[in-house]
Amino acid sequence: MNSVYFDSAATSQMRKEVIDRVYEVMKNTFGNPSSTHAYGRSSKSIIENTRKTISKQLGCNAAEIIFTSGCTEADNLILNSCVRDLGVQRIISSKIEHHAVLHTIDELQKNYGIEPVFLNLNSCGEIDYAQLESLLKDNSKKTLVSLMHINNEIGTMLDIERVAKLTQANGALFHSDTVQSVGHFDLDLSKVGVDFIVAAAHKFHGPKGVGFAFIRKNSGLQSLIFGGQQERGLRAGTEAVHNIAGLETAFELAYQHLEKEKKYILDLKNYFIDALKKHIPGVKFNGACTDASKSTYTLLNVCLPISPEKALMLLFQLDLKGIACSKGSACQSGSEKGSHVLSEILNEEDLKKPSIRFSFSSFNTKEEIDYVVEVLKEFISK
Numbered sequence: 001m002n003s004v005y006f007d008s009a010a011t012s013q014m015r016k017e018v019i020d021r022v023y024e025v026m027k028n029t030f031g032n033p034s035s036t037h038a039y040g041r042s043s044k045s046i047i048e049n050t051r052k053t054i055s056k057q058l059g060c061n062a063a064e065i066i067f068t069s070g071c072t073e074a075d076n077l078i079l080n081s082c083v084r085d086l087g088v089q090r091i092i093s094s095k096i097e098h099h100a101v102l103h104t105i106d107e108l109q110k111n112y113g114i115e116p117v118f119l120n121l122n123s124c125g126e127i128d129y130a131q132l133e134s135l136l137k138d139n140s141k142k143t144l145v146s147l148m149h150i151n152n153e154i155g156t157m158l159d160i161e162r163v164a165k166l167t168q169a170n171g172a173l174f175h176s177d178t179v180q181s182v183g184h185f186d187l188d189l190s191k192v193g194v195d196f197i198v199a200a201a202h203k204f205h206g207p208k209g210v211g212f213a214f215i216r217k218n219s220g221l222q223s224l225i226f227g228g229q230q231e232r233g234l235r236a237g238t239e240a241v242h243n244i245a246g247l248e249t250a251f252e253l254a255y256q257h258l259e260k261e262k263k264y265i266l267d268l269k270n271y272f273i274d275a276l277k278k279h280i281p282g283v284k285f286n287g288a289c290t291d292a293s294k295s296t297y298t299l300l301n302v303c304l305p306i307s308p309e310k311a312l313m314l315l316f317q318l319d320l321k322g323i324a325c326s327k328g329s330a331c332q333s334g335s336e337k338g339s340h341v342l343s344e345i346l347n348e349e350d351l352k353k354p355s356i357r358f359s360f361s362s363f364n365t366k367e368e369i370d371y372v373v374e375v376l377k378e379f380i381s382k
């Protein structure tokens with residue numbers, strides 16, 4: 001096998017239909033969407049149709065969707081403006097959020113003196129809901145809760161409805177980094193009282209450099225970028241029309257095939273778990289990866305029974321054999337920083353072993369899994 005791609009949580013392969021759409025729009029619809037002539041109006045209609053497609057699927061208003069360059073920008077917009085414009089003084093979050101959130105919280109603490117509070121986590125990476133509830137009871141400071149829907153390294157899922165009920169009942173705002181769930185799970189924003197969510201097209205077979213923020217109506221959020229009036233004044237700058245069109249096609253296809261692909265990918269994941277258990281004695285699964293009720297079907301974080309010395313060679317060897325996956329380990333090389341997620345949930349002993357994140361898409365096959373297991377088996381037995 002020449003190459004095997006098991007890193008779809010980092011970024012996913014674009015579908016052919018998406019590439020065709022991006023190409024077609026680049027070629028034929030090149031007007032500036034802010035121009036009032038026919039070229040401009042054609043571009044504008046692509047943007048507005050995409051907004052409608054997204055809002056229809058997610059159960060929200062089209063005006064509540066703001067296009068961005070991706071998830072990092074959307075997270076930054078929401079967190080920064082909540083503090084700067086809405087007067088948030090306390091952010092309740094967790095230490096296993098993506099750095100797009102954690103580093104933003106650090107900056108907000110430095111620049112605005114906000115109080116960050118990080119919730120306790122269990123060994124699966126689940127938050128302590130009772131602690132959240134008791135923290136929310138103290139509403140002396142305006143509070144934003146920022147908790148990701150699906151953890152990008154270990155796949156643990158948040159009970160987003162439960163958190164939304166808690167924040168609503170206690171007058172707090174709720175932002176969820178949903179980048180690993182949009183396009184992979186149904187979300188109904190008319191029922192789930194989350195104030196802000198985010199998405200990036202490249203996580204669901206769309207183009208890189210485009211995503212969106214859902215910003216609930218009348219939230220009062222303001223732009224971080226000053227310039228034109230694009231995106232209802234919330235994000236100045238000429239829109240990447242071809243990317244937004246690609247996002248629309250990727251989004252439509254993701255939801256059109258959702259149930260079929262979910263079943264297919266979950267079956268692959270279970271096949272992988274069984275094969276690893278069978279062929280790699282001592283293998284462990286990080287987080288709640290093997291519990292379908294608590295974890296996404298799209299990824300598996302595996303802790304391998306390998307000595308730290310040998311571990312240094314592992315990713316290199318996998319790469320040599322054409323296998324693309326992500327390092328999910330705490331620290332295998334003195335010069336590199338390890339995973340901030342695993343260091344929050346693993347014990348000392350498991351942190352010394354290499355952990356690998358395999359993430360899947362409907363492009364993967366069982367033959368590819370057989371190949372990876374064979375390569376791992378051979379590496380471990382040497």
Ligand SMILES: Cc1ncc(COP(=O)(O)O)c(C=O)c1O
Binds near residue numbers: 100148151
């Ligand atoms: C949970 C999470 N948040 C934020 C991001 C950043 O997204 P982007 O690179 O599209 O800005 C990622 C990407 O890996 C992610 O997995």
